Amino acid sequence: MTLNPADEAFALRLRETLPEQVFRSPEPRYMEEPRGRWAGQCGVLALPRSVEEVSALVAAAAAARVPVVPYGGGTGLVGGQVMPEGPAPMIVSLERMNAIRGIYPTENVMIAEAGAILADVQLAAAEAGRLFPLSLAAEGTARIGGNLSTNAGGTAVLRYGNARDLCLGLEAVLPDGRIWHGLSRLRKDNTGYDLRNLLVGAEGTLGIITAATLKLYPQPAARGTAIFVVRDPQAAIELLAMARDQLGEGVSAFELIAGQGLRFLAETLPDVRQPFDTPPDWCVLIELGLARGLDPEAALADLFEAALEAGLANDGLIAQSQAQRDDFWSVREHIPEGNRRIGAVSSHDISVPISLIPEFIARGNQIVAGLGGFRVNCFGHLGDGNLHYNVFPEPGRSKADHANQVGAVKRAVHDLVHEMGGSVSAEHGIGRLKVEDLERYSDPVRLDALRAIKAALDPLGIMNPGAVLRT
Amino acid sequence: MTLNPADEAFALRLRETLPEQVFRSPEPRYMEEPRGRWAGQCGVLALPRSVEEVSALVAAAAAARVPVVPYGGGTGLVGGQVMPEGPAPMIVSLERMNAIRGIYPTENVMIAEAGAILADVQLAAAEAGRLFPLSLAAEGTARIGGNLSTNAGGTAVLRYGNARDLCLGLEAVLPDGRIWHGLSRLRKDNTGYDLRNLLVGAEGTLGIITAATLKLYPQPAARGTAIFVVRDPQAAIELLAMARDQLGEGVSAFELIAGQGLRFLAETLPDVRQPFDTPPDWCVLIELGLARGLDPEAALADLFEAALEAGLANDGLIAQSQAQRDDFWSVREHIPEGNRRIGAVSSHDISVPISLIPEFIARGNQIVAGLGGFRVNCFGHLGDGNLHYNVFPEPGRSKADHANQVGAVKRAVHDLVHEMGGSVSAEHGIGRLKVEDLERYSDPVRLDALRAIKAALDPLGIMNPGAVLRT
Structure with missing residues (x-):
């Protein structure tokens, strides 16, 4: 189907x-x-x-066969928000x-409009005691509509799930311009196919999310943060299992550094x-959010003792103040910026079954060593298998010295x-960066089904053309 | 499209x-x-x-245009598993x-095949300490494939979600007979549209689930059960909020009786x-599953004291033994059988936003009183808004005396x-019982999208015809 420019x-x-x-x-x-x-x-x-x-x-875009690129906070890392080729689109921010x-x-x-900034959504929940x-x-920049359209992850997936798991309902404009009024506040609703989860993660290729019903949670009564030095990634995984055995859902984050x-x-x-004065080879950042009656520092001390005894951890720091908690998290959160300043040859946002990490x-x-002289920084959401x-x-x-090896490494x-x-x-997500990866690695039967869904819901192909699926 | 009988x-x-x-x-x-x-x-x-x-x-069914009815444990309550009209189908159990x-x-x-009985799945998890x-x-009869196909709910949704939320991946046969190998063990995988959640809850109309990757959880270290007498449903809701404030995710079930x-x-x-010797007008069954270091009986006693002080509860029993816990649950679990023996004029599996209960x-x-002399038994999963x-x-x-009023009441x-x-x-679910309800109450834009999805994935219309959507 030929599309026309938004002229x-x-x-x-x-x-x-x-x-x-x-x-x-x-x-x-x-x-x-x-990423430029x-x-x-x-x-x-x-800007509706x-x-x-x-x-x-x-x-109007459907009538004129004009491509539409939905735009949230613009923070996506796979090019889902920019359309570099084809007829110039209408950007709908x-x-x-x-x-x-x-x-x-x-x-x-909570019901929030798609353009609400994620930090503002968090704040509004906190002000309501949730x-x-x-x-x-x-x-601070990403908007909730984009978070849902990309099924964003982050550091609390271990406990609370991805963006998908935090959404109860949607209001959305489908590719023919009609409005789906689906801002359900229901926890249970088994009436037909799950259109919500089809739009969540579709990266704007099946419609535009305009508002969402979001799940809130009780605020943990007390939080605690620690960094434990572990022998190796295997020990980190065993430590995670130990932590969840002791603390159940109380483990909010478990990050490998x-x-x-x-x-x-x-x-x-x-x-x-x-x-630490000397960086250990491997450590984990553990965040607890516990219910009333439990002391996170004591729980972390118990965990450390058990981990030490089991040979899983050999050093550790338990934050004694909010300032120290912030410091620990600051280390974790600055790692991507440190990476940017060094300059990666190739970055990979991957997951594997947790036990295979x-x-x-x-x-x-x-494999990387076999391709040349490189350094690897492997970090991330160990509890989700996401590195x-x-x-x-x-x-x-x-x-730049490795420009010709980028493809081979990836x-x-x-x-x-x-x-x-x-x-x-x-x-x-897939965006435009990983369209070929999706074609190469997806189950072919599933890929055909995804194409059939796209053709069924957006027969003109106007919604974010070139993202997720090749046009 | 005309279908042929499985002759x-x-x-x-x-x-x-x-x-x-x-x-x-x-x-x-x-x-x-x-329900006969x-x-x-x-x-x-x-029986493959x-x-x-x-x-x-x-x-073979696709080639011959023969309808296919997937069959799990046969416990569905909306007729999704029986095809009373049209050409005789092939039943695939x-x-x-x-x-x-x-x-x-x-x-x-865990990875389980679709025919595994739910109780066996629970047992296998328990044997692995999960x-x-x-x-x-x-x-004891339902099979996990049917649970997923109907997105089953039950008593633990408050804490752990519906069947949908417990599934990480699927193996399924799509309506053209091809196999989708999607038994992912990943917690995070943002590569294209969510086909898994489309098949979950589709009641066998978009394909046959043959196996599933299921999420397991840590076993709570200790459980506790109580029945509190509450003033009215409003008090029950406030008590739930109080319980979750005090105990976070520790509240596993919260049932209105x-x-x-x-x-x-x-x-x-x-x-x-x-x-109770004299049945109170309203009571709630509360189930806790707590992490190590917390005593469920003490937590329930604290909760009762706070509820008493706030005027939310005026009587209560906290189970002191496993036998007593079983007794409390037995009351809840026998209510549907009591209903059956009385014989309902009309039953409604509904949900509303929790605060509107x-x-x-x-x-x-x-409204019901305005239609005639009736008694109402309203009970269920208050924490999910599902009554x-x-x-x-x-x-x-x-x-039988009210046979001509069934439609009006419903x-x-x-x-x-x-x-x-x-x-x-x-x-x-919708099955065959609620096809007209779906047409009447669904957002029309959504309904068109559901029909487009059905036509895209099952263009011949062979999968469980007449369920969910009218053929």
């Missing part, structure tokens, strides 16, 4: 039915993305203020639809306070992940 | 490619369902032993595919040991549920 004639037609204020000349930021791999295009930039305006915009429409503390429910647990580095990451930090961000790291390191396995040049060399790592039953995009 | 010629063709042992002459139970509303038909009964055999069966293929305690993961939390009255239900029990099942009950009772709102004749009359209750943003099928 001057289309812009004029839009202005016949929509108010002037909906449109703005596009600033460069709408055509950029954080693509330059997007923009024929028309629309209501679902009805979104509906009118999409209906949800930033003005940022209201919290309602909070129902008794129900542990927790919205989705938490990730970009939370490699010595390489700490050394990168020391080199590039020396002001970040490090927990040690084997994956060992085989991955061997960021990033490959760097050796000291004195830059990623392919080798992804092949290993696939062979081990893993995913080559654990939390970032 | 003798079709049966002969199947036997050319599949072994004789796959087929058996159908016993009556495959054409019955628990429908008599099914069966042209061919197939592998996904490859399921694949061959469905491929998964009962022989009942293996536990693997348990991965470190990962909190919890598979899905729990419902029919667990009406005095009417206890009186029905006393009348029809006098051997069931009742907690008191209003729903008050308005519902008023079984069942309407009974007055003493001395039978449901319609009035469902209209109220819909008006209040609720669901007319919270946990049982």
Whole structure:
């Protein structure tokens, strides 16, 4: 199906039915993305203020066969928010639809518009005495509609699930411009196919999420944070099992940190306070959120003692204050910035079955070493089996020196992940970066089903063309 | 699209490619369902032993345009498992595919075949020191494939979610007979649309689930059970919020029980040991599963004291032994049997936003009273907003006396549920019983999308025709 650009004639037609204020000349930021791999295009930039305006915009695009790129906070890492090729699209930014429409503390429910910034959603929940647990580095910029469209992960998945698991209902504009009013506040509703979960994670290719019903949780009565030095990744996994046996759902986060990451930090961000004078090869950051009647520091001390006895941990620090807790988390949260300053040859957002993590790291390191002189920083959400396995040049060399090896490194790592039953995009999505990976690694029967779904719901192919599936 | 019956010629063709042992002459139970509303038909009964055999069966049905009815434990309450009209189908029972293929305690993961009985799945998890939390009255007969296909609920949804939330991956045969190998053991995998959640809850109309990766949980270190007498449903809701504030995820179940239900029990099942000499108007059954270091009995005593002080509860019993815990649960679990013995005029498996439950009950009772002399037993999963709102004749009359009012009662209750943003099928599904309800109450834009998805994935319309969507 041939698409047409969002040209001057289309812009004029839009202005016949929509108010002037909906449109703005596009600033460069709408055509950029954080990793600087693509330059997007923009024929028309629309900033609707209501679902009805979104509906009118999409209906007009459908009538004119004009591509539509939904835009949230612009923090996606796989190019889902920029359309560099084909006819110039209409970008529909949800930033003005940022209201919290309602909070129902008794129900542990909030209704937020798609353009609400994640940190604001967290804050609104906290002000109502509740927790919205989705938490990730970009939370000050990312918007909840984008978080849902990419099924964002982050650091609290172990306990609370991905963005998908935190959504009860949606309001969305489907590719024909019609509005689905599905802002259910229900915990149970078995009436037909799960359209909600089809739109969640579809990266804007099946419609535009305009608002969502979100699950809230009780706030833990007390929190605790510790860093334990572990022998190796296998010990980290056994420690996680031990922690969950002792503390059940009380384990909120369990992050693996490699010595390489700490050394990168020391080199590039020396002001970040490090927990150990000499970076250990492996450590884990443990976050607890416990119910009333339990003391997180005591629980962490018990855990450390048991881990020491079992030979799983040989050193550890338990935060004694909020400031120390912040310090520990600051280390974890600055690792990506340290990586950026070193400059990765290739980064991989992968997951494997949790029990296979040690084997994956060992085989991955061997494979990467076979391709040349590299350093690996492997870190991330161990409790979810989700690792960021990033490959760097050796000291004195830059990623430019390895430009011709990027493809080989990525392919080798992804092949290993696939062979081990893993995913080559654990939390970032497919966007435009991983369309070929999806084709290569997805079960072919599933891939055909995904294509059939796309054709059924967006027969004109106007929604975010080129993302997820090849047009 | 015209379908053909699974006739003798079709049966002969199947036997050319599949072994004789796959087929058996159908016993009556495959054409019955628990409520006795429908008599099914069966042209061919197939009992495949592998996904490859399921694949061959469905491929043959697709080639011959023969309807296929997938069959699990046969415990569904909405007629999804019986096809009373149209060309006689091939029934594909998964009962022989009942293996536990693997348990991965470190990962909190199990892979089970669709025909595994739910109680056996629970047992296998327990033997590995883990919890598979899905729990419902029919667990000794229901099979996990059917539980997933209907997105079963039950008593632990408050804490652990519906069947949907307990599934990480699927192996399934799609309507063209091809096998989707999707038994992922991953917690995070953002590679394209969520086909898994489309098949979960599709009631066999989009394919046949043959195996599933299931989430396991740590077993709570200690459990506790109590029954608190509450002033009214509003007090029950406030008590739930109080319990979750104090105990976080430790609240595993929170069930509302009406005095009417206890009186029905006393009348029809006098051997069931009742907690109170005089049934209170409203009480709640609370189940805790706590992590190490917490004493459930003490926690329940604290909760009772706070509830008493806040005027939410005025009497209560905390189980002091496993036997007493079993007694309390026995009361809850026998309520449906008491109902059956009284004989309901109309039963409703509904959900509303939790904070609206008191209003729903008050308005519902008023509406029902306006339709005639009835008794209402309203009970169920209060923590999920899921109530079984069942309407009974007055003493001395039978449901047959009200046969001509069934439709009016059901319609009035469902209209109220819909008006209040609720669901007319919270946990049982659509099946064949509620196809018209889905058409009446679903958002029309969503309904069109569901039809488009069905047409895209099952263009011949062979999968469980007449269930969920009208053919």
